[in-house]
Amino acid sequence: MKLKSRGIKLIVLAAVLGTGLVSAGDYASVQTEDPVIKIVAKKFDYTPNEIKLKKGVPVILEFTTLDVFMGFKVPDLGVRADIIPGKVSRLRLVSDKVGTFPFVCDVFCGSGHENMTGTIVVTE
Amino acid sequence: MEKILDRREFLKLSGLAGVVFVSGLAGCSSMAKRSDAKEFYFVQLSDTHWGFKGPKVNPDAEGTLKKAVAAVNGLAQQPDFIVFTGDLTHTTDDPQERRKRLAEFREIVSELKVKKVHFMPGEHDASLDHGEAYQEFFGKTHYTFDHKGVHFIVLDNVSDPTASIGEAQLQWLATDLNAQPKDARIVVFTHRPLFDLYPQWDWATRDGDKAIALLMPHPNVTVFYGHIHQENHHMTGHIAHHSAKSLIFPLPAPGSQPKRTPLPWDAAQPYKGLGYRDIEADVQTAQYRITELPVVKG
Numbered sequence: 001m002k003l004k005s006r007g008i009k010l011i012v013l014a015a016v017l018g019t020g021l022v023s024a025g026d027y028a029s030v031q032t033e034d035p036v037i038k039i040v041a042k043k044f045d046y047t048p049n050e051i052k053l054k055k056g057v058p059v060i061l062e063f064t065t066l067d068v069f070m071g072f073k074v075p076d077l078g079v080r081a082d083i084i085p086g087k088v089s090r091l092r093l094v095s096d097k098v099g100t101f102p103f104v105c106d107v108f109c110g111s112g113h114e115n116m117t118g119t120i121v122v123t124e
Numbered sequence: 125m126e127k128i129l130d131r132r133e134f135l136k137l138s139g140l141a142g143v144v145f146v147s148g149l150a151g152c153s154s155m156a157k158r159s160d161a162k163e164f165y166f167v168q169l170s171d172t173h174w175g176f177k178g179p180k181v182n183p184d185a186e187g188t189l190k191k192a193v194a195a196v197n198g199l200a201q202q203p204d205f206i207v208f209t210g211d212l213t214h215t216t217d218d219p220q221e222r223r224k225r226l227a228e229f230r231e232i233v234s235e236l237k238v239k240k241v242h243f244m245p246g247e248h249d250a251s252l253d254h255g256e257a258y259q260e261f262f263g264k265t266h267y268t269f270d271h272k273g274v275h276f277i278v279l280d281n282v283s284d285p286t287a288s289i290g291e292a293q294l295q296w297l298a299t300d301l302n303a304q305p306k307d308a309r310i311v312v313f314t315h316r317p318l319f320d321l322y323p324q325w326d327w328a329t330r331d332g333d334k335a336i337a338l339l340m341p342h343p344n345v346t347v348f349y350g351h352i353h354q355e356n357h358h359m360t361g362h363i364a365h366h367s368a369k370s371l372i373f374p375l376p377a378p379g380s381q382p383k384r385t386p387l388p389w390d391a392a393q394p395y396k397g398l399g400y401r402d403i404e405a406d407v408q409t410a411q412y413r414i415t416e417l418p419v420v421k422g
Contacts, residue, residue, distance in 0.1 A: 071286065075323035102324045108251035108285040111215050114326075114384055 044112025071107035170350030210246030210315030255283035322378035
């Protein structure tokens with residue numbers, strides 16, 4: 001029952017976003033069969049900083065930070081997440097467009113903040 | 125008016141004047157003349173990043189701000205006031221060093237002849253400690269003041285590290301705007317662009333659209349900001365947004381290269397891409413004539 005409720009939440013969120021291109025969730029406890037890509041943030045980079053996806057194939061991006069509060073934003077895909085020390089943040093992502101899309105830290109984190117970037121590469 | 129024409133002529137003759145940009149509403153000229161109609165000018169300096177070290181992008185990092193202060197002091201007619209639109213200092217994780225840089229910056233700009241100077245923080249000054257150190261030196265991070273018929277609003281979109289104005293400040297803005305007459309001449313100073321200029325490089329304010337929505341019912345609003353280290357002129361509806369050059373290093377045009385790395389120093393053209401601006405306010409027409417000025421005369 002609990003899992004069903006969470007599944008409904010995710011569907012509702014995707015519907016609210018209404019993108020058709022990208023659906024996103026930030027549910028630490030979401031249960032899914034989708035592959036997980038772990039991303040570790042620290043001052044001042046992401047590992048990995050290039051994320052390869054297949055068009056139409058959903059993934060869960062799972063974020064942790066080794067030091068301070070960070071952000072993760074992909075403006076071209078309309079999604080973002082907070083990366084909070086001591087917590088795991090998850091973002092479900094599925095893109096129906098191919099291309100290379102930059103992501104940035106959108107929470108000012110220090111002198112190398114401007115260098116905290118990477119790319120999501122979506123192929124057919 | 126006579127004084128302003130004299131000053132324009134001086135800038136032209138001295139070769140100081142750069143690109144001139146006129147901002148405002150053409151329709152305003154048909155408005156009834158206000159009894160308090162006046163003209164005046166002020167100077168905007170931005171993104172001085174005191175404490176920055178990077179000889180490849182500015183080998184004169186410790187001299188550029190001082191040269192800008194000297195340049196402003198050398199203007200034939202002194203402005204009514206001066207505004208610094210944030211990133212007074214370059215960020216540091218060390219709270220003591222942050223205070224040292226703020227103190228040194230304050231000492232340098234105390235040499236300005238004009239003593240009416242308005243400050244606001246940039247993310248480099250305020251985002252790591254929510255503006256705590258900045259406020260010790262310069263006071264409030266958002267406030268208003270009035271000058272010769274223009275209502276100036278300073279908005280803080282940096283003390284929150286998420287680049288948000290926040291609901292409390294937005295409510296404060298709404299209350300302030302509600303107290304203004306509909307045709308008030310309103311100028312907003314802020315650090316980050318209020319609109320999504322280029323979010324791929326974090327050139328945006330997360331809830332800037334809410335501030336613009338509050339400003340939109342007012343027909344005479346102009347925004348001056350910094351952050352992107354270059355001129356940019358953009359309209360959101362009838363509201364003009366003008367970013368200023370930096371006084372430490374220029375940044376590339378949005379999206380013009382993969383990363384927003386500073387443009388390298390050009391030894392053949394030192395201080396290229398750096399500068400400050402004077403802004404003439406025509407209160408009657410709500411027009412602002414922007415003249416870009418170099419750090420040193422070329």
